[in-house]
Amino acid sequence: MKEESLLSVTHLRTRFHIYEGTVTAVDGIDFDVYRGETLGVVGESGCGKSVTALSILRLLASPPAEIQGTVLFGGVNLLDLNLDEIRRIRGNAISMIFQEPMTSLNPVLTIGEQVSEAIRLHQGAERQEAWSKAVEMLQMVQIPSPQMRAHEYPHQLSGGMRQRAMIAMALSCHPRLLLADEPTTALDVTIQAQIVDLMERLKEEFETSIVLITHNLGLIAEMAKRVLVMYMGKVVEEASVEDLFREPLHPYTQGLLGSIPWIGQKQKTGRRQLQEIPGVVPSLLEMPDGCRFHPRCSRVRDICVKEGPPLVRSGDGRRVLCWLWA
Amino acid sequence: MLQYVVKRLLSTIPVLFGISLLLFFMLRMLPGDPAQVLAGQMASQEDIKLIRHQLGLDRPIIVQYGLFLSRLTRFDLGRSARTQNPVIREVWARLPNTVLLAVVAITLACVFGIPAGIFAAVRPYTWIDYLFTSMALFGISMPVFWLGLMLVVIFSVVLHWLPAGGTGSWKHVVLPSFTLAAFVVAFITRMTRASMIEALSQDYTTTARSKGLKEQVVIVKHALKNALIPIITVVGLQFGLLLGGAVLTETVFAWPGIGRLIVDSILARDYPVIQGAILIFGLLYILVNLFVDMIYALIDPRIRYD
Amino acid sequence: MTETTQPQSRRIQRSADSQLRRNWAKLRRNKTALVGGILILIYLITALLAPVLFPSNPSAPNLSRSLERPSIADPLGTDELGRSILGRVIYGSRVSLLIAIGVVFVGLLVGVPLGLVSGYYGGKVDFGIQRVTDTLLAFPGFLLALALVAVLGVGLKNTIISVGISMVPIYIRLVRGCALSVREQTYVEAAKAVGTRDRIILLRHILPNVMIPITIQTSLGMGTGILSAAALGFLGLGVQPPTPEWGAMLGSGRAYLFHAPHVATFPGIAIFLAVLGFNLAGDGLRDVLDPRFRL
Numbered sequence: 001m002k003e004e005s006l007l008s009v010t011h012l013r014t015r016f017h018i019y020e021g022t023v024t025a026v027d028g029i030d031f032d033v034y035r036g037e038t039l040g041v042v043g044e045s046g047c048g049k050s051v052t053a054l055s056i057l058r059l060l061a062s063p064p065a066e067i068q069g070t071v072l073f074g075g076v077n078l079l080d081l082n083l084d085e086i087r088r089i090r091g092n093a094i095s096m097i098f099q100e101p102m103t104s105l106n107p108v109l110t111i112g113e114q115v116s117e118a119i120r121l122h123q124g125a126e127r128q129e130a131w132s133k134a135v136e137m138l139q140m141v142q143i144p145s146p147q148m149r150a151h152e153y154p155h156q157l158s159g160g161m162r163q164r165a166m167i168a169m170a171l172s173c174h175p176r177l178l179l180a181d182e183p184t185t186a187l188d189v190t191i192q193a194q195i196v197d198l199m200e201r202l203k204e205e206f207e208t209s210i211v212l213i214t215h216n217l218g219l220i221a222e223m224a225k226r227v228l229v230m231y232m233g234k235v236v237e238e239a240s241v242e243d244l245f246r247e248p249l250h251p252y253t254q255g256l257l258g259s260i261p262w263i264g265q266k267q268k269t270g271r272r273q274l275q276e277i278p279g280v281v282p283s284l285l286e287m288p289d290g291c292r293f294h295p296r297c298s299r300v301r302d303i304c305v306k307e308g309p310p311l312v313r314s315g316d317g318r319r320v321l322c323w324l325w326a
Numbered sequence: 327m328l329q330y331v332v333k334r335l336l337s338t339i340p341v342l343f344g345i346s347l348l349l350f351f352m353l354r355m356l357p358g359d360p361a362q363v364l365a366g367q368m369a370s371q372e373d374i375k376l377i378r379h380q381l382g383l384d385r386p387i388i389v390q391y392g393l394f395l396s397r398l399t400r401f402d403l404g405r406s407a408r409t410q411n412p413v414i415r416e417v418w419a420r421l422p423n424t425v426l427l428a429v430v431a432i433t434l435a436c437v438f439g440i441p442a443g444i445f446a447a448v449r450p451y452t453w454i455d456y457l458f459t460s461m462a463l464f465g466i467s468m469p470v471f472w473l474g475l476m477l478v479v480i481f482s483v484v485l486h487w488l489p490a491g492g493t494g495s496w497k498h499v500v501l502p503s504f505t506l507a508a509f510v511v512a513f514i515t516r517m518t519r520a521s522m523i524e525a526l527s528q529d530y531t532t533t534a535r536s537k538g539l540k541e542q543v544v545i546v547k548h549a550l551k552n553a554l555i556p557i558i559t560v561v562g563l564q565f566g567l568l569l570g571g572a573v574l575t576e577t578v579f580a581w582p583g584i585g586r587l588i589v590d591s592i593l594a595r596d597y598p599v600i601q602g603a604i605l606i607f608g609l610l611y612i613l614v615n616l617f618v619d620m621i622y623a624l625i626d627p628r629i630r631y632d
Numbered sequence: 633m634t635e636t637t638q639p640q641s642r643r644i645q646r647s648a649d650s651q652l653r654r655n656w657a658k659l660r661r662n663k664t665a666l667v668g669g670i671l672i673l674i675y676l677i678t679a680l681l682a683p684v685l686f687p688s689n690p691s692a693p694n695l696s697r698s699l700e701r702p703s704i705a706d707p708l709g710t711d712e713l714g715r716s717i718l719g720r721v722i723y724g725s726r727v728s729l730l731i732a733i734g735v736v737f738v739g740l741l742v743g744v745p746l747g748l749v750s751g752y753y754g755g756k757v758d759f760g761i762q763r764v765t766d767t768l769l770a771f772p773g774f775l776l777a778l779a780l781v782a783v784l785g786v787g788l789k790n791t792i793i794s795v796g797i798s799m800v801p802i803y804i805r806l807v808r809g810c811a812l813s814v815r816e817q818t819y820v821e822a823a824k825a826v827g828t829r830d831r832i833i834l835l836r837h838i839l840p841n842v843m844i845p846i847t848i849q850t851s852l853g854m855g856t857g858i859l860s861a862a863a864l865g866f867l868g869l870g871v872q873p874p875t876p877e878w879g880a881m882l883g884s885g886r887a888y889l890f891h892a893p894h895v896a897t898f899p900g901i902a903i904f905l906a907v908l909g910f911n912l913a914g915d916g917l918r919d920v921l922d923p924r925f926r927l
Binding site: 340341347348349441464467469470471472475476478479483503527558561566567569573574577578588589593600604607608611612618623 | 749763764766767768770771772773774775778779781782855857862863866867868871879886889890895896897899900903904907908911912915
């Protein structure tokens with residue numbers, strides 16, 4: 001039987017009304033997030049993955065942003081709530097962590113203060129109580145000497161520690177869903193691995209579902225259970241992580257996977273050069289007709305230029321937005 | 327932190343040196359003979375020569391500078407050519423008046439300017455923003471002395487509410503300080519607005535909102551605290567400028583401050599007073615800037631713990 | 633991709649052209665810049681067409697009509713010597729325009745090269761120039777101009793020099809800061825590695841990047857220049873009579889404030905509008921050119 005989803009997004013459309021026109025960053029996407037799973041969202045810069053996360057928590061300035069659709073969480077459509085109500089959810093039931101820990105942490109407030117803020121707000125704790133809970137969280141994210149560190153400022157911590165502090169901040173109220181926007185992109189590779197381990201462990205401990213947004217396919221392979229592939233505001237493929245890597249259906253996904261360098265490539269395939277997807281992502285103000293990917297697709301057909309493809313489902317939780325499988 | 331303080335203090339020494347050098351040589355280049363001026367029209371050649379010797383003007387220039395410096399350390403700035411009083415006494419008598427105006431003006435400016443800037447930043451492109459921004463723009467485009475005169479016309483000539491000049495009561499302080507404050511308010515409003523907009527567009531503001539904090543908390547605790555850093559710097563700078571802009575306001579309102587002293591001395595060619603007053607001004611300005619740097623270090627932890 | 637094979641300089645030229653066109657379009661849309669531009673245009677036209685707008689001699693005294701209120705004959709009234717204030721305000725625009733241009737010219741002429749050299753070469757040269765700049769900046773700008781006037785004397789030429797020099801430290805700081813950051817860019821390193829001479833680097837790479845803050849500062853600087861010169865005029869230490877200068881007119885009009893306020897009012901409005909124009913234009917330029925402040 002199909003499990004009930006934690007977060008259910010239907011027909012989410014986010015547009016920005018700017019002087020040059022209307023930009024549709026997210027164009028009618030649907031997806032679900034289930035309890036205890038990590039859903040990966042992968043795509044190039046500008047495909048709409050970050051905007052999706054920001055839309056869920058309504059963190060976009062509304063003008064110029066316009067968000068439509070349904071985001072069901074705990075039986076309530078988040079897009080229908082007023083600002084006070086959504087604030088009760090932010091940092092509490094749903095949290096978010098961001099890419100750049102240096103700029104995402106407030107430079108003039110101590111780490112302890114920033115971590116305990118949410119605790120004080122959502123759990124009604126007194127200052128002292130919240131502070132000790134914050135220190136506990138810092139300990140849990142494996143920051144050494146947490147009592148001392150809590151009194152320090154972001155610029156006094158290393159990049160990895162700052163990201164840990166952000167994670168501590170986001171998980172301080174035990175949210176059911178964590179939106180992680182490129183959590184490791186700004187970090188060294190070795191630190192990345194540590195952060196990944198940390199996030200896995202905490203996910204188990206707090207039973208938090210994670211929406212992992214990244215352009216790093218390796219990270220997806222390691223952490224995600226299911227994956228969404230996005231391109232120009234649309235979900236072009238959805239599959240379990242094994243299915244996606246073993247047998248990608250959409251030409252874009254195939255291109256992404258084909259461009260990952262691997263050892264032994266030259267011997268196995270005889271090719272010296274990395275495969276690339278030709279062309280560049282067009283500006284969102286000049287969207288191609290028909291299938292958005294058609295100008296760069298190696299398997300383009302006549303119909304692709306004229307009409308946008310339908311979403312095709314196959315039984316095992318896979319979806320593809322492509323004429324090849326229609 | 328202590329390191330920072332010491333470093334800043336030390337860096338002011340060469341600047342003080344430079345100012346004294348600048349003033350010394352500038353005034354030596356002045357046309358006209360100070361000894362003659364001091365002696366007056368009726369003096370004979372011997373008298374002038376005597377005075378020149380007294381002033382040390384017949385010694386080589388390096389020696390003169392050395393004497394100048396040594397006198398400085400004893401706070402001896404010479405005597406006014408007009409009144410024969412020690413320069414330091416002339417300046418000291420008027421200093422409190424200028425400082426009074428500057429303090430009142432800066433306080434007014436901050437009380438009105440900072441909230442205005444915050445309101446404008448929080449609601450950009452609304453009528454509130456346009457109102458405050460336009461007022462600020464007008465404020466910095468207006469000549470201080472013209473504003474002062476216009477205020478006198480309105481409040482003294484037409485309404486007879488306030489006196490047109492001089493000192494005496496609190497009523498005498500109102501118009502000059504408002505005049506001075508006008509330009510500063512405008513500047514502070516613009517600075518606050520720009521600084522707040524910058525802070526509100528930073529990543530940490532999005533993070534704060536993502537934690538579900540009330541917008542008020544986000545604005546005051548997260549954004550404003552960061553925005554204050556450049557604002558304080560500007561306020562300090564403006565305070566220093568006020569000590570200088572006071573020149574015009576003091577002239578319009580016949581306010582007995584250092585500014586007026588400088589202007590009158592220039593018109594009367596009273597070189598010792600010009601030199602002394604400007605020197606004091608420079609010193610004050612540097613001290614104020616130093617003070618601002620200290621506060622800056624207090625607010626911004628990145629400077630403190632480095 | 634064919635782009636990478638084009639010669640470097642031509643590619644920069646092409647992108648510079650379209651950038652210029654884009655900026656101009658943005659500038660025209662910007663309301664602030666538009667209003668400022670209109671004010672400046674009115675100011676320029678008044679200054680250039682002064683003899684056409686007011687054919688008689690604005691400085692010729694006519695004591696029989698002294699201190700008359702605004703009327704049909706003299707829309708802005710007359711001053712203490714019976715001269716038409718309208719005429720003197722119109723001709724005054726020439727004087728202040730001359731001052732504004734002169735002042736900025738001095739500031740740029742001295743400030744930009746010093747700033748470039750200071751920022752680019754660093755070391756002892758930088759240290760020396762910076763200490764001098766610090767000393768000059770230890771004075772509020774107007775006070776510095778005042779001190780210089782005390783030394784040099786009064787009059788139009790000395791006003792321009794004094795106020796101009798008081799602007800120099802600002803330009804030095806601005807240009808130096810910009811040069812410092814551009815110097816660290818990789819393309820400058822690359823140019824140096826290829827052996828490009830310093831002079832060429834300064835002209836081709838650093839200077840174009842400095843142009844933007846310089847342009848903004850210049851627009852604002854013209855406004856400040858007019859204000860400072862007017863202030864000196866007001867104190868009697870600037871342009872001397874009978875030359876019509878707005879600040880000086882205010883200064884002499886001060887004596888008649890109680891029964892003939894119009895003498896002091898109108899020149900002040902003129903100063904205000906001119907400075908406002910430059911400030912608006914400068915703000916508009918900043919909105920368009922300086923991405924940091926774009927919202």
